[in-house]
Each structure stands twice: as C-alpha cells, then as structure tokens.
Amino acid sequence: xxxxxxxxxxxxxxxxxxLAILLARRGWSVDVxxxxxxxxxxxxxxxxxxxxxxxxxGLHALRQAxxxxxxxxxxxxxxxxxxxxxxxxxxxxxxxxDDSEVIWSxxxxxxxxxxxxxAESHGAxxxxxxxxxxxxxxxxxxxxxxxxxxxxxxxxxxxGADGAGSTLRAEMAKVQPLGERTEWLDHGYKELEIPPxxxxxxxxxxxxxxxxxxxxxxxxxxxxxxxTFTVTLFMPHAGSYPSFEQxxxxxxxxxxxxxxxxxxxxxxxxxxxxxxxxxxxxxxTLYLDHWHMGSHAVLLGDAAHAMVPFHGQGMNCAFExxxxxxxxxxxxxxxxxxxxxxxxxxxxxxxxxxxxxxxNYIEMRDKVDDAEFLLQRQLELALQERHPGRFVPHYAxxxxxxxxxATALHRSEVQRGILVDATRGLVSLDDVDWAAVDAAVxxxxxxx
Ligand SMILES: Cc1cc2nc3c(=O)[nH]c(=O)nc-3n(C[C@H](O)[C@H](O)[C@H](O)COP(=O)(O)OP(=O)(O)OC[C@H]3O[C@@H](n4cnc5c(N)ncnc54)[C@H](O)[C@@H]3O)c2cc1C
Numbered sequence: 224x225x226x227x228x229x230x231x232x233x234x235x236x237x238x239x240x241x242l243a244i245l246l247a248r249r250g251w252s253v254d255v256x257x258x259x260x261x262x263x264x265x266x267x268x269x270x271x272x273x274x275x276x277x278x279x280x281g282l283h284a285l286r287q288a289x290x291x292x293x294x295x296x297x298x299x300x301x302x303x304x305x306x307x308x309x310x311x312x313x314x315x316x317x318x319x320x321d322d323s324e325v326i327w328s329x330x331x332x333x334x335x336x337x338x339x340x341x342a343e344s345h346g347a348x349x350x351x352x353x354x355x356x357x358x359x360x361x362x363x364x365x366x367x368x369x370x371x372x373x374x375x376x377x378x379x380x381x382x383g384a385d386g387a388g389s390t391l392r393a394e395m396a397k398v399q400p401l402g403e404r405t406e407w408l409d410h411g412y413k414e415l416e417i418p419p420x421x422x423x424x425x426x427x428x429x430x431x432x433x434x435x436x437x438x439x440x441x442x443x444x445x446x447x448x449x450x451t452f453t454v455t456l457f458m459p460h461a462g463s464y465p466s467f468e469q470x471x472x473x474x475x476x477x478x479x480x481x482x483x484x485x486x487x488x489x490x491x492x493x494x495x496x497x498x499x500x501x502x503x504x505x506x507x508t509l510y511l512d513h514w515h516m517g518s519h520a521v522l523l524g525d526a527a528h529a530m531v532p533f534h535g536q537g538m539n540c541a542f543e544x545x546x547x548x549x550x551x552x553x554x555x556x557x558x559x560x561x562x563x564x565x566x567x568x569x570x571x572x573x574x575x576x577x578x579x580x581x582x583n584y585i586e587m588r589d590k591v592d593d594a595e596f597l598l599q600r601q602l603e604l605a606l607q608e609r610h611p612g613r614f615v616p617h618y619a620x621x622x623x624x625x626x627x628x629a630t631a632l633h634r635s636e637v638q639r640g641i642l643v644d645a646t647r648g649l650v651s652l653d654d655v656d657w658a659a660v661d662a663a664v665x666x667x668x669x670x671x
Pocket of ligand 1: 234238256258274275277356387388389390455504523524525532535536540
C-alpha cells in the first residue's frame with residue numbers, strides 16, 4: 224500500500240498495543256490514543272493482579288511481534304485443569320499430551336506494559352490520557368478528551384481497539400448501522416485472591432488452572448508469577464441460591480464458601496474484605512453485522528466481538544485479529560479493501576469462538592467432574608492416539624492449534640456426535656465397539 228501507510232489506533236490495551244507493534248515494524252506511521260494514563264507511570268488501572276490464559280494463537284501473534292520471550296518470562300505454565308470436587312479427591316486433568324501442550328497464565332498489566340514498550344521502541348506514538356469522544360468521518364477528524372481539554376486530530380483511517388464498550392463503534396453506528404446486538408449472560412463474576420504462603424511460595428499447585436465446579440456456578444484460580452492466585456467466582460446474578468442477589472456481602476460469602484468451597488477458606492484470608500471491596504463484573508457476547516466502514520474505520524478485538532471468558536480465548540482471538548489485519552493491510556491495494564478482506568476472514572471465526580466460549584461455561588461448571596463427560600474425554604484421548612492428525616480433541620484444536628475457529632467448531636460438533644454415540648450406556652472403554660468408532664472417524668473427518 225503506497226501513500227496511505229498511516230494508521231490511528233483507538234485504545235492502547237492488549238490488541239491496540241500489539242497491532243501498533245506489528246504495523247510499526249513494517250514501517251507504518253502509527254498513532255495510538257489510550258483513554259488511561261501510562262501504566263508504567265501510573266500503575267495499571269485497578270491495581271489488582273488480573274491474569275489471563277495465553278494459548279498458541281496468542282503466543283503465535285506475540286512471536287510475530289517479537290514479544291514472546293519478554294511475555295513468557297513472566298508467565299506461569301498451566302498443564303491442565305485441577306478439579307476440586309465438593310466431595311472426593313482433587314486432581315489434575317491434563318489439557319494436552321505433554322508439556323508441549325500447555326497454556327500460560329499471564330498478568331494483564333505486565334503484558335500491556337511489555338507490548339506498549341515494544342510498540343514505542345519501533346516508533347509508534349502512544350498518546351495516553353486521550354479518550355476518543357467523537358469522530359467526523361467526512362473531514363476525518365477525531366476529537367479526544369485530554370484531561371480538561373478537547374484535542375482534535377486528523378486521521379487517515381481509524382482502528383477501533385477500544386474494547387467492549389467501544390466509542391469508535393458508537394460513532395460509526397451514527398453514520399452506518401452496524402447491526403449491533405449484545406446478549407448479556409445472566410451470570411456475573413467477582414475476583415478474589417489467594418496470597419503467597421508464609422514461606423513466600425504458592426499455596427496450591429502452581430502449574431494448573433484450578434476449578435471448583437458446582438453445577439450452576441463455579442470458582443476458578445489462575446497462578447501469578449508473584450506466587451498469588453487470582454480467584455474468580457462465577458455465578459448467576461439472580462435466581463436460585465447461590466446468586467449475587469443473595470450473596471450480597473462478605474458475611475454471605477463466608478457462609479457460601481464454608482458450605483461449598485471449604486478447602487478454599489484457609490487459602491483466601493481476605494475473602495470477606497475482597498468480596499465487599501470488589502465489584503460484580505458482567506459478561507456478554509457482542510455481535511455485529513459489520514466491522515468496518517469503507518476506508519475510514521475498522522473494529523477488532525472486543526470492540527468487534529466481545530465474548531464470555533470461558534474458553535480463555537478473547538485476548539487470543541483479538542491477537543489473531545491483529546496478525547490478520549496487519550497482513551491484509553500489507554497485501555491489499557487500498558485500506559478499504561484490507562478492512563473488507565479482514566472482516567470477511569475473521570467474522571465467521573469470531574462467531575465460532577463466541578459460540579464455543581458459551582458452551583465451555585457449562586462444561587467447566589457442570590461437566591468436568593461428571594462420569595459421562597470423563598468417559599468421553601478418555602475416548603477422545605484414545606481416538607487421538609488411534610487417528611493422529613484426524614481426530615484432534617476439541618480443546619487442542621482451539622488451544623494448541625491455529626486452524627480457523629470455524630473449522631474447529633465444525634469438527635468438534637462432528638467429534639462430539641461420535642463420542643456420545645460410542646459411549647452411550649457404557650461405564651468404561653472396555654465395551655467400546657472400536658471397529659464402528661474407527662469407521663465413523665474415517666468417514667466423517669478428513670486429516671487436518
Ligand atoms: C473475567 C475475564 C477473564 C478473561 N480471561 C481471558 C483469558 O484467560 N484469556 C483470554 O484470551 N481472554 C480472556 N478474557 C478476554 C480478554 O480480557 C479480552 O478479550 C481482551 O482484553 C480484549 O482486548 P482488547 O484490546 O480488544 O480490549 P481491552 O483489553 O478492553 O482494551 C481496550 C483499551 O481501549 C481503551 N479505551 C476504551 N475506550 C477508549 C476511548 N474512548 N478512547 C481511547 N481508549 C479507550 C481502554 O482503556 C483499554 O486500554 C477475559 C475477560 C474477562 C472479563
């Protein structure tokens with residue numbers, strides 16, 4: 224692309240900072256406008272340790288940006304889900320075959336700082352404390368709130384990486400309907416913390432994503448490199464006990480945890496305080512019919528397709544968006560063509576992972592300690608051994624591979640049918656009709 228190699232990114236969060244690196248490294252003139260202050264000066268907004276699961280798609284994008292080493296230095300490996308049933312022994316269910324198939328727990332604030340620093344080192348200009356307020360798409364002028372002032376900046380094209388509540392999206396929608404639809408989940412979440420042990424170490428197994436599944440609600444915990452765990456309680460906003468409507472304060476939370484998560488009580492000494500202090504977060508899936516407006520603007524990451532967090536893929540998907548957009552911008556003859564090609568490639572895939580993320584909530588909170596599910600999981604692993612490269616477990620396709628999400632969704636649906644049919648009425652794999660299952664795999668799944 225010739226004279227147009229200038230881009231203005233709204234939002235210097237995870238996707239905005241990564242895209243800035245990818246384009247600045249290719250010689251683009253990049254300006255990033257971020258509503259918050261510089262986290263290296265002001266500390267990361269919120270101050271709490273919030274972590275995210277990084278998987279192969281996100282890691283691949285970080286490799287493209289030369290940011291993987293710096294990020295992995297601060298990451299904690301998670302080999303699988305460590306399931307804590309209410310009754311019975313807790314234990315690890317590996318995600319993959321071995322330590323080549325793992326995910327990483329990373330600190331959101333540290334990750335953002337690494338990416339912003341690398342972006343600036345490649346010449347991207349990051350303007351902190353600049354909140355987008357309005358866009359004049361005719362004269363291509365964006366207006367920002369900078370402290371008490373309004374600042375007007377001309378632009379060639381805008382990329383909206385300003386998250387689920389995107390102002391750019393709202394400004395675009397004033398000019399051209401985007402077909403926006405938000406489906407709120409009737410469950411919310413609250414973050415708590417497991418501090419380090421007295422000797423400074425981790426209080427529970429560090430190399431795992433811990434889950435306390437309880438049917439219609441659950442707790443999870445992800446490790447942080449400072450030896451803490453961020454615990455997230457997910458449950459309905461209202462309805463049958465427990466819900467946030469009923470568990471209103473720290474005392475109610477103590478009662479809930481004593482009854483339902485008793486092993487966590489000694490681990491979360493500030494439970495009462497944290498429960499009172501931390502807000503209840505809301506979760507939603509955002510669908511749009513259009514992600515871009517001619518050559519003027521395009522949306523990516525949460526601004527285009529926010530999803531519920533239960534597959535740990537929102538950031539991973541946003542990072543994949545960045546790689547795809549940077550490639551289309553390099554290849555296409557003009558900005559508008561690049562935006563259109565980007566949207567055509569990514570929209571079906573975002574919709575696929577949005578669907579899988581919703582489905583995974585039910586799996587995490589209700590299935591991971593269920594005998595039928597565990598038998599299907601055993602068969603899944605056995606079929607992976609019998610048909611390598613052809614029968615690839617659902618979690619592996621989403622997490623350890625980079626095949627399009629839409630392909631992963633389609634194959635997962637076919638595979639689930641095979642698993643359900645083959646284990647119906649069985650209590651162990653001893654009675655599986657292997658000839659029939661093998662035939663179904665070969666007939667229905669092409670090698671990947
Ligand atoms: C509880 C929870 C757990 C999650 N866990 C995971 C996980 O394990 N793995 C995973 O991959 N994903 C996870 N996600 C999803 C992940 O957080 C998001 O998908 C990801 O942050 C999206 O990145 P983004 O850059 O698009 O948006 P954001 O990270 O929201 O960044 C948007 C940026 O834009 C800025 N901004 C907003 N408005 C303006 C404005 N008007 N002007 C200028 N700047 C503006 C914001 O300050 C922010 O810096 C989780 C989400 C939640 C809620």
